[in-house]
Amino acid sequence: MKNLYTALIFALAGATLSAQNKDTQKADKLFEKYEYVDAAQEYLKLVDKGKADNYVYLQLADTYYNMFNTAEAARWYAKATEQKQDAEIYYRYAQMLKANGKYEESNKQMRTFAQMAPGDQRAKAFNENPNYVPRLLDKSKLYEVKPSDVSSDKSDFAAVLYDKSVWFASARNGARKDYGWNEEPYLDIYRADYNDDGTITNAGTVSELNSKWHDGPVTISADGNTMYFSSESFKEKESEKNKKLNAKFGQVYLFKATKQGDKWGDITPLPFNDKTYSCANPSLSRDGKTLYFSSNMPGSMGSTGATDIWKVSIGSDGSYGKPENLGKNINTEGAESFPYISDDGTVLFFASAGRPGLGGYDVFQADLQKNTEATNLGKPVNTEKDDFAFTFNKQRKTGFLSSNRNGNDDIFVVSPICGVQLLTVVTDAKTGNILANASVSIVDDRKNVIATEQSNAKGEVTYRVECNREYTIQASKDGYEGAGFPVKKQDGGDQRVEAKLQPIETIVKETEIVLNPIFFEFNKSNVTREGAFELDKLVQVMKSNPNLTILAKSHTDNRGSDAYNLALSDRRAKSTVQYVISKGIAKSRITGKGFGESEPKADCGENCTEEQHAQNRRSEFLIVK
Structure with a gap:
């Protein structure tokens, strides 16, 4: 993810200032101004001249980490960790290895991280299930993912469909000044036509919303008359000046705009913006009463300035309540961002770099009604790279995903795969007694074992499987005759399988x-x-x-x-x-x-x-x- 929100929210401090010296001054200044491309070149010059030490190696690693150049980041983290580092460095190193598909090496670094920070939620999640990757890879596909014809050769992300319009953020406007973070143009808000055949055409900037700074992404009310969007605090002439660097640093703010004829106007900042933290990536519930967003404001669980998912209530008179953190079922010490609330307001989709995933940012979903732990959407939504900004239009049964899986932030189209919730209950065929700790496998029509679980205290195992496909449940338990139970094709809904096992003496x-x-x-x-x-x-x-x-x-x-x-x-x-x-x-x-x-x-x-x-x-x- 090489865009504004990584730059202004997730910037990392790198090594301590005490390790800087006159040789690193030029590179350090570029690093602190988020001009990572030039900073990397200056640090590499020190390596070539034989003037590099552990501080330079760590700065190089963090520089590439911030640009999500995973191979180079992993290379320099390996060099830096030849000496003992803080726990967070081993976590970043693990993420970069994972992003390159090196899961065993990643686990080795995660074990070091977990030993050094045993109370960290990320460490606890790893210790509970250190070999989660094969399980994620075996998970049934929930969505098909295809490239979108709206992507360009620059960063494009955070697409959302309202009625017949697709709104997204893009750096494709090559005429504007490049941003030092990744040497791409600044971001603008774009709108395009969504056609009945699913094609996206006529993409163009929304001039009245865009400024000379970064703008986007957006969320729009159900009636189409109210918009919330991200932009920079410079729009409000708010920033903090760093005399040493001779630079001004802003934050990401949230703004509200209202429809005035064919244009957007009456642009106002939200009252909880503050020049000491950022608020970004808004998603408005369909009833207009709740705004979800990401922020590193006080009360966030994220470390090193990383963001959490927050929500704020909106009154009928347009007033705002006090922002609320969504808590540990959603947020971690890592970064969570890009929330999207489903049309019925029950499911929250978001991106997380702090939860067990396949690498980089992964997309998760959480049932807000049940208040349960968020679950990873698995492949092909998630990959070893950054996957984020998942949105879905229930009426049109289509949505969008942003990902840098092809080397650049691109927009992908997602369509749901019909799924059936399959509940298996294992019992003794003679007595009807529940059988806990029975082995229950789900086998597809090509005889592939998708997963194997142990039945719980109620004798239950639940799987989600594809619609219109035949499966077999294979159940076994010591002292009982193992048996297979066919599952017929079904268009949707829930199915229940009664797995009645005969005591072994019957054979x-x-x-x-x-x-x-x-x-x-x-x-x-x-x-x-x-x-x-x-x-x-x-x-x-x-x-x-x-x-x-x-x-x-x-x-x-x-x-x-x-x-x-x-x-x-x-x-x-x-x-x-x-x-x-x-x-x-x-x-x-x-x-x-x-x-x-x-x-x-x-x-x-x-x-x-x-x-x-x-x-x-x-x-x-x-x-x-």
């Missing part, structure tokens, strides 16, 4: 252990996932009955020669035996033998159907002792 007969067929694929001898699920039942029986000895008989269909089928069935028998032994059963307790096509279950000769062939490719388990 133990006088002469054999009765399992569902252990089918093998045609011409293959490897144990399949379905086969393993059934064989686990045999393993449970043998562990519960330590004197039990089993003969595994393997059979083939009648395609191929007798000799080939006999050899194939013998390989299948051995694969079956090896699987059972691998689960802790002594080799002396199970043997296997192939019988080829000599004992068909479906005696259909040369006229077997595919189903009959499958029945004949099977294993049986006889009790020898």
Whole structure:
């Protein structure tokens, strides 16, 4: 995220002033003025001249961190952490490694951070679930993400759709002065037409709102007559002068504008703006009563000036209440920004760099009614880079996302994937008793295991799955026969699956252990996932009955020669035996033998159907002792 809000709100102090010297003065001055491109060049000159020390390495790391040049930031953090640093440095280093997909190395730095700052919410979240990344990657997709035709070769972000207009912030106006942070032009507010076919055309600046400083993004009331937008405090002639740097530093302020014919006018600053902190990225509820925004005002949880998500009430007379911090279910010691409140006012979307994510800023959502912890939207909304400014128009079932995943802040179109909430309840089939701590897997129609969870004290596991797709719930628990429960296709809504497990003794007969067929694929001898699920039942029986000895008989269909089928069935028998032994059963307790096509279950000769062939490719388990 290489824009105004990173520059003015999330600027980092870097190393202490005491480490500066006359060699670093020029670079330090550029750094303190947020002119990071030129600052990096000056620090690198010191490296080339052999005048760099740990202070320079850390300044270089922070410089690239602020520009989100993740590879260079990670490189210099590695150099800086050869000496002991403050805890926050290890956190930044971890984020940069994660942004480059180096999750194991990132976890190593996060462990150091967590040891140094055990009370930090980010450290606690990591310690509770240090290997969260694979789970995020396996998470069911909630949205499709596609490039938008409104993006340019400059920074474009924070698009929001109201009626038939798309509003966004952009630095595409190349005629204006470049901003020293990233050497791009200043930001302006843009409006474009949203057409019925989903295309976006006729993007142009909203001249009456834009100034010679940064402007945008915006939020607009349901009636289209009131707008709130971000701009700089210079608009109000408010700033703080730094005599040493011979520069003025402003804040990001929030402003209100009203529709006057075809133009916007009566632009006024909000009363809680202050030249000691910033307020930015507004989102207005559809009833017009609550304004959400990001700020580092006093009372923020964020460290190093990082922002939190706040809200303020708006009275019917246009008055404002006292801003309220949304608390720890939303905010962390890291940075949270770009809130967007859903049309019904129940779900808040926001970007966070402090919560467990895939790298950089990730988009999260929180149910404000339930007041529960925010959840990560997963891929493809989130990536290893910065993903932020998620907005969604419920009426048109489309929204926008901003991301620098392609190297520049761009706008992407998001469309929801139909989802079904799937509640599985595991019980004892005989008694009806709830079974807690049962293993419950959700398997898709391509036999991929999406996730595996333990049932809670109520015997419940909940998954969100795609609509119009078949799934299978596989449930198992020690002492019970594992079973699969099909989930039919459904357009939407909630589904409930009753996973009733039979006690294991029901499959133990006088002469054999009765399992569902252990089918093998045609011409293959490897144990399949379905086969393993059934064989686990045999393993449970043998562990519960330590004197039990089993003969595994393997059979083939009648395609191929007798000799080939006999050899194939013998390989299948051995694969079956090896699987059972691998689960802790002594080799002396199970043997296997192939019988080829000599004992068909479906005696259909040369006229077997595919189903009959499958029945004949099977294993049986006889009790020898």
